[in-house]
Amino acid sequence: MPSVVFDGGGGSIRAFVGAENPTVAIAPTQEVVATFSEPVQTQDIVLNKVTDEAVRTNAQVTVTESSIRPGYTFSNQTPAVCTIDGSGLVTCVGPGGLAKIRVRTLCAEYEVSQYLSYAPVVHEQVSSYAAGSLAWHIDNAIRGMIEGKTGDASTRNLFLTASGGTSAPNYIRNPNLFSGALDLSAITVATAGLPAVLISPRHLMVGHATLPNNSQVVFKDSAGDYQTRTVQSSIAVRIGGDNSVALLNEAVTSIEPISFLPATWANYIPSFRAEAYVDSQLYPIPVLNIGRTAATRLRVIPSRVSGNNWWTGTMAITPSAFADWGTNHSNPALAGVIGGDSNGPVFVPINGKPVLLHCMNFGGLGGSGDFYPAMLDQIDAAMTSLGGGYVSTKADITMFPSY
Structure with a gap:
């Protein structure tokens, strides 16, 4: 949507300038996921499902708000690829892919994207019967x-x-x-x-x-x-x-x-x-x-x-x-x-x-x-x-x- 404001003093419609204009950016971040395990019963065997240490590529969405009309919301367009929290932290889900996040302010709407990845090594070990x-x-x-x-x-x-x-x-x-x-x-x-x-x-x-x-x-x-x-x-x-x-x-x-x-x-x-x-x-x-x-x-x-x-x-x-x-x-x-x-x-x-x-x-x-x-x-x-x-x-x- 266009970023415009009515300038009452001059009787005209103009675009936001300077601090009036909101900005949205996305940048990749990296997270080291430590080895963890969980028990999984398969018939008469209890397996230890082990996920080995891996690096996950996430992202951070940063919004500089408009001085005229502050406030914004996030909308996740690719839930199969990522999640996003209220602070703009985008976390890779599964193997990853192209994450698309829509940011809606009172004055404008933006969409940013970032490739994310996560490829842990998962294997199973017997824990017990x-x-x-x-x-x-x-x-x-x-x-x-x-x-x-x-x-x-x-x-x-x-x-x-x-x-x-x-x-x-x-x-x-x-x-x-x-x-x-x-x-x-x-x-x-x-x-x-x-x-x-x-x-x-x-x-x-x-x-x-x-x-x-x-x-x-x-x-x-x-x-x-x-x-x-x-x-x-x-x-x-x-x-x-x-x-x-x-x-x-x-x-x-x-x-x-x-x-x-x-x-x-x-x-x-x-x-x-x-x-x-x-x-x-x-x-x-x-x-x-x-x-x-x-x-x-x-x-x-x-x-x-x-x-x-x-x-x-x-x-x-x-x-x-x-x-x-x-x-x-x-x-x-x-x-x-x-x-x-x-x-x-x-x-x-x-x-x-x-x-x-x-x-x-x-x-x-x-x-x-x-x-x-x-x-x-x-x-x-x-x-x-x-x-x-x-x-x-x-x-x-x-x-x-x-x-």
């Missing part, structure tokens, strides 16, 4: 097992004495095993081959190779009695690894068979899926595993599920609280699964009981194999085909939140 979730429950249970303990042979060897095989078993359990009251009697103490796990009173789960027919397996129950049985037959079950279900000649009634994580697991522990997150900083889920290379030893290892496969990394588990608990062999520099660890059961404590995830199909540096909750139909079909009158037991996890 969501309180009360199944992941939180497992993590806390394992942390409780190792709290105040040192991860050496005295707390990790399953047996004080391990000899005699299946013919003259002499297996004395380690009373200082860090897992405490967790009942591991469903895992064989001796076989004619690799370890096996009791999944019903008449059935075994074997992860790497079929146990020979007519071979013996030995369990030791919580009363300290040996339970020796004979393998009658086996059926291979697999997705990508080598697994089999075996039938025993008679039931083992003094040992509670181990249960499986149910097929609905991903609704309750979505953070277990490698596909759910790609940030390498995320926690792996801690799980328990029995390795056999230096001694029959219990350990804590990082674990993920990718598709139908279970796998672990070769690096020491994060966070560092588990670092001393991740190797079972004589070389602590190799903090992972190596050749010779095949068939070691992988399980998690849920409500005070072990729940089977996998028996190691492949050792080497890393460890991997089929994820049993993805193949429960095949396992149950094999159990039915072998006979014996049982199918697998699935752990009840319905008391935990689903996502």
